[in-house]
Amino acid sequence: MSYGQKVDIIDIDYSWSFINYARATDGVYFITLFKSVIISLITTFLCLLIAIPVAFYISFSSVRVKSILLVSILLPLWTNLLIRTYSLIALLRTKGHINNALENLWESANYLLSFFRLANHNFIGESFTPLSLMHNNFSVIFGLIYIYVPFMIIPIYLVLEKIDRNILEASYDLGANHKITFFKIIMPNISVGITSGIILVFIPCLGSFIIPELLGGADSQMIGNIIERQFKSANDWPFGSALSFILIYITIIILGVRYVYSKLYSRLYQRGVS
Amino acid sequence: MKKRVQHYTPVNYAKNNTLKIITFIFLVILYLPIINLIMFSFNDSKRNIVWRGFTSKYYEKLFENEMLFLAFSNSMTIAITSTIISTFLGITTAIALWKFNFYLKKYYDVALLFPIIIPEICMGISMLVFFNYINWPNFQLWPFTLSSIIIAHVSFIFPFVAIIIRARLSMLNNEILEAGQDLGASKYQVIRKIIIPFMSPALVASALLAFTLSLDDFVVTFFTSGPNSVTLPVKIYSMVRFGISPEINAISTLLILIIIICTYFAIRFLSKSNREFMK
Numbered sequence: 001m002s003y004g005q006k007v008d009i010i011d012i013d014y015s016w017s018f019i020n021y022a023r024a025t026d027g028v029y030f031i032t033l034f035k036s037v038i039i040s041l042i043t044t045f046l047c048l049l050i051a052i053p054v055a056f057y058i059s060f061s062s063v064r065v066k067s068i069l070l071v072s073i074l075l076p077l078w079t080n081l082l083i084r085t086y087s088l089i090a091l092l093r094t095k096g097h098i099n100n101a102l103e104n105l106w107e108s109a110n111y112l113l114s115f116f117r118l119a120n121h122n123f124i125g126e127s128f129t130p131l132s133l134m135h136n137n138f139s140v141i142f143g144l145i146y147i148y149v150p151f152m153i154i155p156i157y158l159v160l161e162k163i164d165r166n167i168l169e170a171s172y173d174l175g176a177n178h179k180i181t182f183f184k185i186i187m188p189n190i191s192v193g194i195t196s197g198i199i200l201v202f203i204p205c206l207g208s209f210i211i212p213e214l215l216g217g218a219d220s221q222m223i224g225n226i227i228e229r230q231f232k233s234a235n236d237w238p239f240g241s242a243l244s245f246i247l248i249y250i251t252i253i254i255l256g257v258r259y260v261y262s263k264l265y266s267r268l269y270q271r272g273v274s
Numbered sequence: 275m276k277k278r279v280q281h282y283t284p285v286n287y288a289k290n291n292t293l294k295i296i297t298f299i300f301l302v303i304l305y306l307p308i309i310n311l312i313m314f315s316f317n318d319s320k321r322n323i324v325w326r327g328f329t330s331k332y333y334e335k336l337f338e339n340e341m342l343f344l345a346f347s348n349s350m351t352i353a354i355t356s357t358i359i360s361t362f363l364g365i366t367t368a369i370a371l372w373k374f375n376f377y378l379k380k381y382y383d384v385a386l387l388f389p390i391i392i393p394e395i396c397m398g399i400s401m402l403v404f405f406n407y408i409n410w411p412n413f414q415l416w417p418f419t420l421s422s423i424i425i426a427h428v429s430f431i432f433p434f435v436a437i438i439i440r441a442r443l444s445m446l447n448n449e450i451l452e453a454g455q456d457l458g459a460s461k462y463q464v465i466r467k468i469i470i471p472f473m474s475p476a477l478v479a480s481a482l483l484a485f486t487l488s489l490d491d492f493v494v495t496f497f498t499s500g501p502n503s504v505t506l507p508v509k510i511y512s513m514v515r516f517g518i519s520p521e522i523n524a525i526s527t528l529l530i531l532i533i534i535i536c537t538y539f540a541i542r543f544l545s546k547s548n549r550e551f552m553k
Contacts, residue, residue, distance in 0.1 A: 054300050057293040069297070071541070076304055078537045080490045082507050083526040086514050087307035090314065093518075097310060146303070207393020210492065214514060224395050231399060231497065241403060244396045251392055 021242050029226065033246070036222040039137065040205035043144040044152075047201050048194065050145070051152035058153070059160040070157075077150045085214050088143055092215070093134045135217030143211040148204060152197040159193030160186075191265075195258055203251050223247065312530070315523035332524040342525065345509040352420050352495075352505060353488040356427040360488075361481045363428065364435025369469065371436070372443045386437070389430045398497035401426040405498065412500070419503040426498045427488045434487065435480040438544075442476035443469070475543045482540035486533050 023029065058069045076084060091097050163186065171181045209224025216222070223243060230240025318329035336342055370376075371383065389397060405422050413419050446469070454464045470477075492507040499508055506529065513522050 050296075050300060053293050053296045057290075057297040060293075069301075072301060073304070075534065075537070076308065078486060078490070078533050079308065079530050080492065080507060080510075080526070080533070082492045082510055082514070083311070083529060084307065086510070086518075086522060086526065087311040089514075090310060090518060091307050146307075149300075149304075203391065203393060207395045209395055210511075224393075227395055227399065231402060237403065237406075241399060244393075244399050247393050248396050255391065 021246070023239060023242075029243070032221055032226055033223050033243075036206055036224075039141060039144070039220075039222060040202050043141055043148065043205050044198055044202045046141070046145050047149045047152040048197070050149055051156055051197065055153050055156040055160055058157050073150050073153055081147060082210060084147060085143055085211055088139075088146060089134070089214060092139055092142070134215065135220070137216075137220045139215040140212050140220045140222070143215045144205050144208065147208075147211065148201045151200040151204070155193040155197040155200065156190055157193075159190045163189050192262070195261070199254060199258060203254065206250065207247055308530070311523050312527045315520055315527045317520060317523075319520075332520045333528075335521060336524055336528070339521075341504075342506075342509060345504045345506045348420060348503060349489055349506040351417065352423050352427060353485050355420075356424045356431060356488045357481055357484045359424070360428045360432035360435055360484050361477065363432040364439055364480060364484075365473075365477070367432065367436040368439035368443055368473075369465075372440055386433045389433055394493040395497075397430055398426075398494040401429070401494060402497040419500065422500075423495055423498050423503055423505070426494050427491060430491075430494060431484045431487050435484055438480040438483065439473055439476050442473045446472050475546055479540045479543040482536045482543070486536045486540070489529070489536075490533060 054073075058066055058073075061069065093099075167185060168181060171185050176184065206222075207224055208222065209228050212220055212222040212225055213228070216225075223246075227240050227243045227247075230236045230243065315332060316328050316330065317326055318331070319326035367386070371379070371386075376382075401422075405425075410422055413421060451464055451468060454468050459467065490507070492511060495505050496508055496511065499505060506525070510522060510525060510529075513519065
């Protein structure tokens with residue numbers, strides 16, 4: 001495997017020094033790293049909020065509808081990430097389609113108001129100011145959600161599918177309402193799917209660099225951009241590999257936590273059964 | 275009058291309107307940008323903001339653009355070569371993991387998953403550093419300029435192939451193989467007459483998947499490609515950085531089309547193989 005070689009480069013140049021790792025943990029780089037983690041966490045959380053209802057609807061719909069919905073969620077997954085990000089630009093930019101639509105809406109509203117001789121009162125602003133949807137944190141998070149939400153839906157759907165419907169019926173029979181059933185019966189059952197969904201969304205989010213590069217502005221750089229810059233323009237390879245190794249460590253830690261969690265969970269479950 | 279009995283169970287969340295609306299909005303948002311992209315590739319306007327009428331001139335322009343054609347042929351060469359190599363590697367890995375029990379097998383399994391799990395950018399960088407470390411020669415002759423990209427692609431694609439084929443192989447009964455050997459088949463014959471026909475649907479599906487993955491990949495290619503080995507996604511990226519143009523829309527549409535066709539066949543083959551198993 002090609003992984004062993006990487007440390008060796010640092011080894012040759014810096015003789016096992018931790019200078020690069022120390023550099024990564026102070027100042028701008030640490031802030032960026034922290035910010036990437038925050039952005040990824042927000043994205044993961046919002047993905048979860050979107051994915052649960054959609055997965056619910058898919059798993060409870062009829063077989064025909066289900067297959068159509070599944071294919072339509074999987075299809076964008078196969079189209080190129082770059083193309084999908086690019087397609088978002090056309091919508092989000094200042095003269096993009098969303099702002100155009102909003103402007104049309106504003107004009108028609110103004111026109112409507114002018115019938116009632118109200119246009120001069122400036123109820124809805126003097127003129128239309130386009131929303132700045134591009135080159136900020138909003139666009140980055142939106143792009144990340146747009147790209148990675150299918151990764152959250154599919155694992156949740158797969159575990160939802162396995163839940164015995166009779167259990168839910170039994171829960172309602174015993175007098176629980178929707179809310180109680182959801183939190184006491186469904187949530188524990190789909191927690192495995194949720195954790196794998198979180199991992200599938202969080203890790204690529206943390207390492208993504210196309211989306212912040214194309215959709216983000218100066219203040220929404222993520223760790224991926226910095227790594228890319230170390231290799232392309234700044235030409236500081238050892239530092240870049242140190243940064244990317246930090247990403248790999250984070251990945252490994254997350255996977256380790258998940259492993260321990262699943263072990264504990266299964267042990268608790270077994271104790272509960274016996 | 276016949277009374278219609280309506281079974282209403284609270285469990286049927288498909289009837290829940292809130293869920294329906296959320297799913298609908300979600301799908302609209304998911305597809306709006308892509309449909310918009312495809313639609314505006316036919317738009318007769320340079321700035322691509324308002325619809326100005328149908329045209330296919332950007333597609334004609336594409337076929338005249340030599341750089342794009344070069345990038346496309348590069349992409350195709352890489353995709354086809356790495357599909358062949360990674361399918362072969364994937365088959366052998368899958369068979370080895372399925373049939374034999376060897377030292378540190380458990381860890382080999384994890385190692386196989388590793389390229390899939392780690393962030394793509396780390397994969398790309400590790401490839402770049404690796405090629406630099408072993409002083410991979412900088413070829414000037416055409417097919418060899420792509421060699422580093424092909425190696426990089428193979429190394430992250432073949433785990434996918436191995437996993438799919440292994441899932442298929444795990445359905446195969448060991449008794450069938452033993453019966454084959456009882457009836458006098460040699461090891462080679464067992465592989466050729468039993469294992470390969472059995473896993474052929476998964477084989478086709480995973481080969482198509484490998485092709486799509488390779489054609490689609492940007493991040494790994496971005497780090498391993500040089501000036502004379504530009505692929506289509508890398509080319510698109512450099513075009514996107516200069517802003518929006520209908521040409522990008524046109525080429526993206528073509529790429530989407532190729533990928534959709536491949537995926538369609540992959541899914542068909544996979545579901546066919548599953549259906550056969552159900553019988």
